[in-house]
Amino acid sequence: MNGIVLLIIGVAALVCGYIFYGRWLCKQWGVGESKEATPAHTMEDGIDYVPAPAPVLMGHHFSSIAGAGPITGPISALKLGFGWLPCLLWIVIGGVFFGGVHDFGALFASVRHGGRSIGEIISENMSKRAKMLFLTFAYLTLILVVAAFASIVAGTFGATFTEAGAVDYAASEGNARVAMVSLLFIVIAIIFGFCVYRRNAPMSVASVVGVIGIVVIIAIGMNFHPIYLSSTAWMWICGLYIAIASVTPVWILLQPRDYLSSFLLYAMLALAVISVFIGHPSLESLPTFTSETCSTPIFPVLFTTIACGAISGFHSLVSSGTTSKQLDKETDAKPIAYGGMLLECVLAIVVLCAVAGYANANGGDIGVGPTVLFGGGIAGMIDPSHGGVYSVLNTLLVLTYSSFCLTSLDTATRLARFMFQEFWLDGSKGETPENVTGYKKVLSNMYVSTIITVLLGVLLGLNGYEKIWALFGSANQLLAALGLLAVATWLGNIGKNNKMFLLPMVFMLVVTICSLIINTKTQIGLISAGGADWGPYVQAILGVLLVVLAVVLAIEGISTISKQKKTAAK
Numbered sequence: 068m069n070g071i072v073l074l075i076i077g078v079a080a081l082v083c084g085y086i087f088y089g090r091w092l093c094k095q096w097g098v099g100e101s102k103e104a105t106p107a108h109t110m111e112d113g114i115d116y117v118p119a120p121a122p123v124l125m126g127h128h129f130s131s132i133a134g135a136g137p138i139t140g141p142i143s144a145l146k147l148g149f150g151w152l153p154c155l156l157w158i159v160i161g162g163v164f165f166g167g168v169h170d171f172g173a174l175f176a177s178v179r180h181g182g183r184s185i186g187e188i189i190s191e192n193m194s195k196r197a198k199m200l201f202l203t204f205a206y207l208t209l210i211l212v213v214a215a216f217a218s219i220v221a222g223t224f225g226a227t228f229t230e231a232g233a234v235d236y237a238a239s240e241g242n243a244r245v246a247m248v249s250l251l252f253i254v255i256a257i258i259f260g261f262c263v264y265r266r267n268a269p270m271s272v273a274s275v276v277g278v279i280g281i282v283v284i285i286a287i288g289m290n291f292h293p294i295y296l297s298s299t300a301w302m303w304i305c306g307l308y309i310a311i312a313s314v315t316p317v318w319i320l321l322q323p324r325d326y327l328s329s330f331l332l333y334a335m336l337a338l339a340v341i342s343v344f345i346g347h348p349s350l351e352s353l354p355t356f357t358s359e360t361c362s363t364p365i366f367p368v369l370f371t372t373i374a375c376g377a378i379s380g381f382h383s384l385v386s387s388g389t390t391s392k393q394l395d396k397e398t399d400a401k402p403i404a405y406g407g408m409l410l411e412c413v414l415a416i417v418v419l420c421a422v423a424g425y426a427n428a429n430g431g432d433i434g435v436g437p438t439v440l441f442g443g444g445i446a447g448m449i450d451p452s453h454g455g456v457y458s459v460l461n462t463l464l465v466l467t468y469s470s471f472c473l474t475s476l477d478t479a480t481r482l483a484r485f486m487f488q489e490f491w492l493d494g495s496k497g498e499t500p501e502n503v504t505g506y507k508k509v510l511s512n513m514y515v516s517t518i519i520t521v522l523l524g525v526l527l528g529l530n531g532y533e534k535i536w537a538l539f540g541s542a543n544q545l546l547a548a549l550g551l552l553a554v555a556t557w558l559g560n561i562g563k564n565n566k567m568f569l570l571p572m573v574f575m576l577v578v579t580i581c582s583l584i585i586n587t588k589t590q591i592g593l594i595s596a597g598g599a600d601w602g603p604y605v606q607a608i609l610g611v612l613l614v615v616l617a618v619v620l621a622i623e624g625i626s627t628i629s630k631q632k633k634t635a636a637k
Contacts, residue, residue, distance in 0.1 A: 081409045144369055247292040442465050548579055
């Protein structure tokens with residue numbers, strides 16, 4: 068099949084899903100029926116609860132949920148030997164009926180619960196025990212995300228050193244460019260936020276100036292990049308940055324940075340689509356279903372490998388953590404959450420085409436890193452000669468990749484801070500960080516919770532998060548299953564149709580449990596063989612605990628939904 072045909076079919080299916088299925092979901096849930104203002108208005112505090120114009124919030128939401136996921140997920144699936152057809156089907160079907168419903172439902176439910184997280188929704192609609200289990204699990208997962216994304220960012224910023232300990236400037240120049248542009252990006256984001264929210268600059272004018280500013284800082288960074296630091300040094304700098312970003316009012320940094328970052332992603336997406344039409348890559352270099360050498364079972368591995376491009380538990384934390392606190396109107400939820408998820412699916416489909424383009428140009432070989440496959444695939448389709456255009460485009464694509472890792476990193480840190488604070492507070496009693504005393508007062512303080520979160524994330528990133536990263540795919544999809552479960556129980560409690568959640572929820576629970584059992588058996592085998600370090604032991608223990616967690620919460624959820632059905636029958 069030709070890449071152009073693949074792209075057109077995939078995008079057409081996603082557009083139809085947004086228009087027809089998205090409209091049906093709004094009717095079933097009663098989106099827009101409430102006459103009350105959103106929490107961004109009723110609870111506005113100038114820090115976390117700040118109403119944002121739909122385009123700005125779309126920029127934040129899309130930038131936060133995208134990150135590296137829709138790029139690395141499809142690439143990892145193809146490298147495992149899964150063919151392009153199962154990847155495409157999961158991206159489209161998963162996006163429309165699983166991920167879109169999950170993200171949209173989590174945002175809508177959070178808005179109707181005062182901008183509170185999935186954990187609080189679980190507490191109110193299931194039990195406090197379920198809430199504590201969920202928050203503990205979600206927090207630990209976010210720590211792993213912070214560690215991983217901080218390492219990725221530090222790796223794309225860090226210099227290469229010779230054996231003598233000197234900086235290899237030639238090998239480090241690309242990373243230095245990315246680091247310089249990223250630092251300048253933070254500066255223009257702060258200026259943008261100040262002009263829009265404190266000087267009431269028109270959004271249209273500010274956006275045009277902001278885009279021009281992005282072009283200017285890219286030009287500066289490409290030609291002036293004097294900072295050459297080690298990856299370890301950048302890890303601690305990233306830690307300092309996310310610590311500040313986590314407690315800074317969202318209008319200063321989070322909203323403007325993510326909004327401006329979204330223009331990079333839109334540009335990258337447009338460039339990728341153009342490259343497909345220019346290069347029209349054939350998918351014959353990739354297997355259609357599975358490769359002859361593929362020894363990995365499609366079920367359940369495909370469904371934990373491609374997450375952000377289909378359904379990802381991290382999205383429910385973003386929807387109910389930061390986005391719900393900034394939603395200006397309830398009707399904005401569909402384009403931001405459901406539309407944002409499907410736009411991410413478009414990116415995942417483009418990634419399949421980019422890998423095909425790279426494979427066509429390299430004899431079917433895709434045994435290189437994700438950034439090389441993605442950036443090289445797109446740039447190579449536009450400039451097959453690998454000349455100056457290829458070099459510039461490839462650098463810009465790597466810059467965009469790194470930018471979204473940084474965006475997801477500071478969002479994940481803020482979310483982890485929310486989770487840590489909520490763990491010590493009883494929402495049913497109206498407890499807040501301001502009205503509690505004793506140890507709760509200390510541990511629910513946003514500065515204390517941020518410092519603990521950042522230290523745990525950075526230290527794990529510096530000491531081998533890769534040893535337990537294999538658990539992330541399963542843990543992330545367990546979050547998705549629990550997010551679906553939480554929204555389903557709430558909708559059932561208020562008498563709304565929740566059937567669209569039940570099949571995705573059961574499927575993701577089965578996927579998660581099967582994946583965890585397979586991984587745990589693998590880790591036990593490594594331990595039994597002898598010579599294993601701490602990684603397999605931690606993975607085996609956590610794997611068992613996650614299975615228990617999934618079963619306990621599933622029983623609680625099924626019990627709640629069963630009671631709802633009995634009540635409705637009466």
